[in-house]
Amino acid sequence: MLRISLLICGLGLTAIGMYLWIRDKCAFQPFLIWGGILVVAVLFERWRYRRNEHNHDRPWQSTGEKFEDPETGQTVEVHYDPVTGERRYMKK
Template sequence: MTQNGRIVALVVAALAAIGGVLMQAAGKDGGGFPLFLLAAMIAVGTVFDAGYLERRRRPRGTWQLTAEREIDHQSGQILEVWYDPISGERRYLPTGERPD
């Protein structure tokens, strides 16, 4: 999940939790509990997303320089292609720069 997707999911979970608490407080039949439970599942699933935790634990410096080169047609710079074998992500950076 992307960083923006994670933020949206947590905002939706927070709004659902607030709605569940308000429904529970307003009614006597426990109608807000399922909404609160759904919010809790969304929050836990988002926070403990396996891909997110794996990216947080991975050591720095896993990027590998490939033999590929590209030309940025806007700036005319030569770009080197860096590859992360853990996530499969590729980055195109000007010659001499390293990914973080």
């Protein structure tokens, strides 16, 4: 929801800047600059921090750790990737 709100604000600022530019006002630059920065930042954040799913082919090893997930009540087993050290919590 926050992402959509920021995107709408950025597009709104950009639209105001474009309107002022077309009307030949001198105060259009901050609207265009900050609106453009906001739109690019929101879109870049979505691309940059997406989940990386390409490492399914590596062998995950069990650590022997098990615990009960407090939200679902299911048993969770901890696995790790010996190459990267990444840990995964897999429900049984």
